Amino acid sequence: MIEIKDYCRPKSVEEAYDKLVNVEGAEVIGSGAFMRLSSRKINLAIDLQDTGLNYVKLEDGEIKIGSATPLGSVEKNEIIKEVFDGKLIEVFKAIWSVQLRNIATIGGTIFPKLGFSDLITALLALNTDVVLFNSGRMPLEVFLEEKIRKDILTEIIIKKENRKLSFQYMRNSFYDFSILNVAASVDENEDFRIAIGARPGIAKLTKKAMEYMKNNKDIDKVSEMAADEVEYGSNIKGSKEYRKMIAPVMVRRALEEVLK
Ligand SMILES: Cc1cc2nc3c(=O)[nH]c(=O)nc-3n(C[C@H](O)[C@H](O)[C@H](O)COP(=O)(O)OP(=O)(O)OC[C@H]3O[C@@H](n4cnc5c(N)ncnc54)[C@H](O)[C@@H]3O)c2cc1C
Known part of the structure; x- marks a missing residue:
């Protein structure tokens, strides 16, 4: 069983990152859906809900999705429904249940690089970048090969193209x-x-x-x-x-x- 000693909701990503690197045993938490299946002790769970990372937006030909956005919100978003002939939506719908998608976040789905991930495979076939608070912006493909431990995924960026x-x-x-x-x-x-x-x-x-x-x-x-x-x-x-x-x-x- 997972054991969480302390829990916090920072108001900014800066504050969250500061806690992540300075508090021993601190870990970022998405919705805890996957984490709770493991048995480990977390001294401080850093919840990103109040850091302004819950959004889907279109900017300069790029679709930007904040890492604290639940998969279910992305799936219901009008921008996502339209792009790639609606095929990206189908990938979200293939991820387990409505109940899981309503809580599981983009950050918790991409950052741990889970081998079985459906979303990562689909995003790799699109032109997708990830943005990390400390390590910056990089192609998803590069991120998957890098050994990044203490960092916060802030958003993913998908090139909106035909x-x-x-x-x-x-x-x-x-x-x-x-x-x-x-x-x-x-x-x-x-x-x-x-x-x-x-x-x-x-x-x-x-x-x-x-x-x-x-x-x-x-x-x-x-x-x-x-x-x-x-x-x-x-x-x-x-x-x-x-x-x-x-x-x-x-x-x-x-x-x-x-x-x-
Ligand atoms: C029962 C079940 C069925 C599933 N089925 C599927 C499936 O069919 N297909 C599929 O592709 N996936 C599936 N998943 C995985 C799911 O999509 C999510 O990846 C998973 O639930 C994690 O989401 P979460 O937001 O709760 O992350 P958490 O469990 O809270 O966190 C997971 C990890 O990510 C880290 N993390 C979270 N957010 C960030 C961030 N912003 N920056 C840095 N690190 C972060 C945490 O520290 C932790 O190590 C399933 C998961 C479960 C529990």
Whole structure:
């Protein structure tokens, strides 16, 4: 069981960060939905609810989502409903239940880099940046590779562009984590992005396959290339062999959908 000794609601991100780095055993808390499943002791839980990070807005061709925004608010937002032909909404709707999405936050979903994350895979297939209070702005892809421990995710920024998106997942049942997930997108300049996640490791872009797809629209070959570009492992949800077998099928389905 999780044990929280003290709890605070700072009024600014500066104040929250100051507590995070200066109080031993302090941790940021989103809604606690995932944290509460672990058994650890937290000396100070820093709740970001009062730091002004609950928003979805469009600014200079970019969609900005504050890290304290619940997934459910993003899903109901008119900007999000419209972009990428409504396909991004479908990814949010695929995350467990309405009840969970009404509390789980963007920060708690992106910052811990959970391997099974559906949202991270979809966001990788879009042009997404993350903004961290101390480390600044960087592409999501870079953030996933960096070892950042004490920092606060303040917002994510998705480039609003004319990009078609497809998100595919394989699960044993709807209320389960993905055994494998795939997202693909293409813009009007035929710039393709293909991400494979829940391998069960964190999602990765398949860069060679993406480049090949730009010049050769050979979906079968690219599906195999993309699937071969990442590594797979086994866990309670599925074996390495199973993931490897379904990956090209899922990439093909995603590419076929964005090229329709
Ligand atoms: C039952 C259940 C089912 C789920 N199903 C799915 C699913 O099907 N698909 C899917 O993709 N995801 C799923 N998730 C994950 C979910 O989307 C969220 O990732 C998770 O609930 C965390 O949200 P939270 O806001 O409560 O974060 P918390 O649990 O509060 O925090 C999680 C971690 O993030 C850190 N953190 C939170 N916010 C910040 C921030 N702004 N800056 C820095 N660090 C921060 C915390 O310190 C903690 O380490 C599921 C989670 C649960 C509990």
